[in-house]
Amino acid sequence: MTADLDATSPMINRADLRAFLEAAPKPPGLRNYGPTPTEADVAPGTQWHAYLAQHGYTCLHWPAEFGGLDATVMFQAMFAEECANAEVPRQFSIFGPDLVGPVLIRFGSDEQKANYLEPIRTGQHIWCQLFSEPEAGSDLASLRTRARRTDTGWRIDGQKVWSSGAAAADFGILLARTENNKHRGLSMFIVPMRSPGITVRPLRQIDGESKFNEVFLDSVELPEQSLVGRPGQGWELALAMLGRERLTLGTHAVAMFRRHEELIAAARDRGVLDQVLGRSMTRLWARMWLLRYTWQRAVTGGDVTSPEFSVLKIVASETDRDLSDLATDVLGTDVCVDPELDDLVRHMLVGRAQTILGGTSEIQRNILAERVLGLPKEPH
Ligand SMILES: Cc1cc2nc3c(=O)[nH]c(=O)nc-3n(C[C@H](O)[C@H](O)[C@H](O)COP(=O)(O)OP(=O)(O)OC[C@H]3O[C@@H](n4cnc5c(N)ncnc54)[C@H](O)[C@@H]3O)c2cc1C
Numbered sequence: 396m397t398a399d400l401d402a403t404s405p406m407i408n409r410a411d412l413r414a415f416l417e418a419a420p421k422p423p424g425l426r427n428y429g430p431t432p433t434e435a436d437v438a439p440g441t442q443w444h445a446y447l448a449q450h451g452y453t454c455l456h457w458p459a460e461f462g463g464l465d466a467t468v469m470f471q472a473m474f475a476e477e478c479a480n481a482e483v484p485r486q487f488s489i490f491g492p493d494l495v496g497p498v499l500i501r502f503g504s505d506e507q508k509a510n511y512l513e514p515i516r517t518g519q520h521i522w523c524q525l526f527s528e529p530e531a532g533s534d535l536a537s538l539r540t541r542a543r544r545t546d547t548g549w550r551i552d553g554q555k556v557w558s559s560g561a562a563a564a565d566f567g568i569l570l571a572r573t574e575n576n577k578h579r580g581l582s583m584f585i586v587p588m589r590s591p592g593i594t595v596r597p598l599r600q601i602d603g604e605s606k607f608n609e610v611f612l613d614s615v616e617l618p619e620q621s622l623v624g625r626p627g628q629g630w631e632l633a634l635a636m637l638g639r640e641r642l643t644l645g646t647h648a649v650a651m652f653r654r655h656e657e658l659i660a661a662a663r664d665r666g667v668l669d670q671v672l673g674r675s676m677t678r679l680w681a682r683m684w685l686l687r688y689t690w691q692r693a694v695t696g697g698d699v700t701s702p703e704f705s706v707l708k709i710v711a712s713e714t715d716r717d718l719s720d721l722a723t724d725v726l727g728t729d730v731c732v733d734p735e736l737d738d739l740v741r742h743m744l745v746g747r748a749q750t751i752l753g754g755t756s757e758i759q760r761n762i763l764a765e766r767v768l769g770l771p772k773e774p775h
Contacts, residue, residue, distance in 0.1 A: 409477065416478065416483060420446070422438070422439040424439040425442075425443050431489070431559035431607075432560060433604045440484060444518030452474070453492060455471050462512070463516075486518075488560050491515035491520065494639055495515065502624040511566070520565045524568055525610055526538070527556055536577050540554065540569070540571045541571060542572065543573075544573075545616065550617075551571055551586070554609065555612070557598075558608045558609070560607075568585065568586075569584045581630045582629040583622070585623060596611070601744045601745070657738070662726075686707070705754075708754065709756050711749070712756065715746050715749055719739075719742055
């Protein structure tokens with residue numbers, strides 16, 4: 396069950412959107428795989444993205460001059476919710492449309508806009524994000540991948556990790572060090588992923604899927620025009636990108652109501668839905684509704700930099716984690732052997748990732764403590 400976020404929109408109402416998604420032809424193998432695809436999701440995911448693009452339903456938040464809809468945050472949230480209800484992804488992956496596109500629109504050169512925006516909108520180019528490193532995750536600005544000037548542009552050396560979707564990507568958006576200054580020494584680059592010197596090594600996850608990768612960059616030569624913005628502007632651009640990431644991650648809350656229903660049905664089937672469990676399920680359900688309304692308030696405000704999005708990120712990912720934990724308590728060893736529970740089990744195994752990606756819960760709490768509550772800054 397989901398709350399009605401917004402019954403109508405200036406552009407299209409919820410019923411029309413639902414009818415469009417229901418009638419749309421679904422490529423074989425299409426599933427709602429979350430923000431990033433596995434290898435098996437690439438073919439159906441790109442076909443689906445292309446279909447949405449043909450009907451004007453990708454890059455909704457982009458300005459109309461770049462093929463977007465100038466959509467409000469509210470409309471984007473409604474679209475994400477309807478896609479979750481229809482069990483389809485709302486786009487191929489978050490990287491091109493949600494992270495790279497808005498940064499290129501704001502900071503990119505005319506040439507970069509002309510070369511990259513339309514193929515992102517149509518899904519012709521797949522992108523990945525090359526930020527995290529083995530020694531630089533939460534403290535991203537300590538990254539060590541180096542970009543050195545050459546006669547023709549830049550030479551890149553270093554290693555990235557947890558790069559989602561990098562194995563299938565055509566381009567990566569890279570944060571690298573051009574000077575020794577911690578924040579002001581970072582710059583952002585566009586990297587063609589088939590360049591000589593790039594090695595992508597997939598990492599296998601606990602659920603058997605392989606969504607993220609290690610990426611090694613050994614003397615990778617880039618032309619001058621691959622720099623986004625100015626040298627040393629990388630941190631400013633990265634913050635703009637991470638702000639949008641928090642917004643998109645909050646939309647996953649939508650799928651929780653469905654899992655909650657599945658869990659109640661599974662518990663009922665097994666005759667274990669007693670008062671104690673009922674109370675735990677109700678408590679979680681109440682948290683999901685609180686989350687729903689906080690989300691609604693935040694998207695109505697429309698300011699994606701608002702700290703409310705940090706609250707949402709923490710509450711959404713931790714409620715989701717608690718739902719998975721309860722599933723294992725309820726279903727016991729059945730989760731290991733019952734194929735009907737595959738989806739719940741997969742979610743239980745990977746759900747915890749939500750409390751890490753896009754900024755861990757601890758980091759989100761630091762942000763809230765410092766920026767909202769005005770508590771003393773953590774010592775560095
Ligand atoms: C599913 C998934 C997909 C991802 N996709 C990408 C991607 O496509 N591209 C990319 O670049 N990165 C990606 N990441 C990486 C992600 O951004 C990092 O995992 C995240 O920023 C945390 O960094 P870390 O893993 O190095 O942990 P660390 O920073 O080493 O943190 C380890 C632990 O210490 C805690 N901690 C660290 N600093 C503090 C502090 N100051 N105060 C309190 N506690 C602290 C953390 O909360 C955490 O619990 C992905 C991660 C996941 C899980």
